[in-house]
Amino acid sequence: MSTDQRDDGRTGDVQGPTVPRMLVGIQLHRFREAAGITPDQAAYEIRASRSKISRMENGLVRFKERDVTDLLTLYGITDETVRSGLVTLTRQANTAGWWSKYGDIMADWFQAYLGLETAASVIRTFELQFVHGLFQTEDYARAVTMLGHTTAPAEEIDRRVSLRLKRQDLLNGPTPPQVWSVLDEGALRRPVGGPAVMRAQLERLVEMSKLRHVTIQVVPFSRGGHAAAGGSFTVLRFSEPEVPDVVYIEQLTSALYLDKHEDVEHYLEVMNHLSTEALTPTQSAKFITEIIRYA
Numbered sequence: 001m002s003t004d005q006r007d008d009g010r011t012g013d014v015q016g017p018t019v020p021r022m023l024v025g026i027q028l029h030r031f032r033e034a035a036g037i038t039p040d041q042a043a044y045e046i047r048a049s050r051s052k053i054s055r056m057e058n059g060l061v062r063f064k065e066r067d068v069t070d071l072l073t074l075y076g077i078t079d080e081t082v083r084s085g086l087v088t089l090t091r092q093a094n095t096a097g098w099w100s101k102y103g104d105i106m107a108d109w110f111q112a113y114l115g116l117e118t119a120a121s122v123i124r125t126f127e128l129q130f131v132h133g134l135f136q137t138e139d140y141a142r143a144v145t146m147l148g149h150t151t152a153p154a155e156e157i158d159r160r161v162s163l164r165l166k167r168q169d170l171l172n173g174p175t176p177p178q179v180w181s182v183l184d185e186g187a188l189r190r191p192v193g194g195p196a197v198m199r200a201q202l203e204r205l206v207e208m209s210k211l212r213h214v215t216i217q218v219v220p221f222s223r224g225g226h227a228a229a230g231g232s233f234t235v236l237r238f239s240e241p242e243v244p245d246v247v248y249i250e251q252l253t254s255a256l257y258l259d260k261h262e263d264v265e266h267y268l269e270v271m272n273h274l275s276t277e278a279l280t281p282t283q284s285a286k287f288i289t290e291i292i293r294y295a
Contacts, residue, residue, distance in 0.1 A: 018115035021093035022059035022243050024068070027086055029057040031075040045074045058259075060112065063090045102163045105156060109255040113248055116257075118170060122237040124180045124271050126228045130192065131201055132181050133164050134171060135208050135216075140201040141165060143193030171211070180215040182274045184226075188218065188291055195295060202292045209285050217278035218287050227273040235267055 032042055032053075039053045046052075046067045055061045068090050072083050099106070099114045106114075117123065125132050130144055141164045145157055152160075170176060188205075191198045209216040219226050234248040247258040247267045258264060279287055 018059065018097075018112075018119040019238060019240055019243055020089050021061075021063070021115075022238075023240065024063060024086060024089050024093050025057045025059035026242055027089075028068070028071055028075075031072065031077055032057075035075040037075060042071060042074065046070050059093075062094050065090055098166065099163070102159065105159055105163070107253075110250075112257065113250075113255065114167065116236050116246055116248065117167065119238060120177050120236040121239040122178045122180070123234060124237075124268075125234040126182045126184075126232055126271065126274055127187050128184045128228070128232045129190065130187055131183065131205065132179075134168055134179060135181070135205055136164060136168075137197070137201050137204050138165060139197045140193055140204075143197055147192075171208075171214070176213045178213050178215075180217075180275075182217045182219060182228075182271070182278050185218055185220045188288060199292055199295045202288050202295070206285055206288055206292075209281060209288075215281050216284055216288075217275060217281055218284040219274060219278045220287065223277050226277050227270045233267060233270075235264065235271060 032039075039050045042053045043050045048067070052061070056063065056067070065087055068086060069083065072086065077083060097115055097118065099111060099118075103111065123134075130136075131140065133141070136144065138161060142157065142161050145160045145164065146152075149157065149160065171179070188202060192201070205216060208214050232250065236246045236248065238245075244259045244261075245264045245268075247256075247264055249256040249258070258267070278284065
C-alpha cells in the first residue's frame, strides 16, 4: 500500500472524543521514546509521514487500529493487557462527536476546538471583541455569524447559528465545566446586531453570571491598557491529569493550539493578571446592569 493511501491522518479529521484521542497519543509518544525509536522510523513502519506521527502523538487525528497495533509491536509492547487496553481506547477515540454532522460548514481547526471544549473541566477565556460563544443569544449569534459569512445562504447561516447554540448544551449537562470568562468593556459596548439584540445579550450575561459554575468579569476602559491587549484566547483544562492544558487562539482563517508548559504558563499568568485588573464578579454584574439601563 502506498504512503499516500496510508497517510490520511489530516488535522481536520478530528471527530472523536478528544480526551481518549489525546491519551492514546500520549501513550504512543511515551512508548516510542522509551524504545528509542525516532519519528521517522515509526512513520516508515506504518507507511506514513513524520508529520502524521506528530499529529497522532498530539491527538490531532483519528487512529487506525492497524497503525496503533503496528506501532506497539515496533515499540516492543507485547503485554496483551496493555495492547488491548490501548486498542479499546483507540475505538473510543474514533467515535464521532455530536459536532460531526456540521463538518461541511466547519473549518478543520474549529472541529478540534469543539472536541477540546466538550471535554474540558475548566474553561478560562478572555474576549476582546465579542461575548463568548457559550453565552450568546440566538440573535446575537446570528449577527456575529453574518459578520464573517456575508455571502452565505440563509440555510447555511441557520446551521452555523444552530451549531453555536448546540455548544451551550454542555453548560446544562450533569457535570458542566467551570467557565471563567473575562470580557473587555468593548465587547459589551459594541452594538452587535443593533441595540435591541445587544440589550438582550447583556441581560443573558447577567443571568449566566448567576450560575454556580460560571464566573464573569469585566475589564472596564477606566483600567487603561491590560495584559491581554493583543487579543482573545482560551485556556482549557481537563480532569485527566495526563492530559495537558491547551491554549486556543483563534485567527481569521486558522487557529493556534499551544500545550507546551512554558506557553500555557504564560497565558495563565496573563489570565491571572486580567482577573486581578477586572471588576469582581459582583461588581461586573452591576456594571453590565448599568450598561443595560442606559442602552
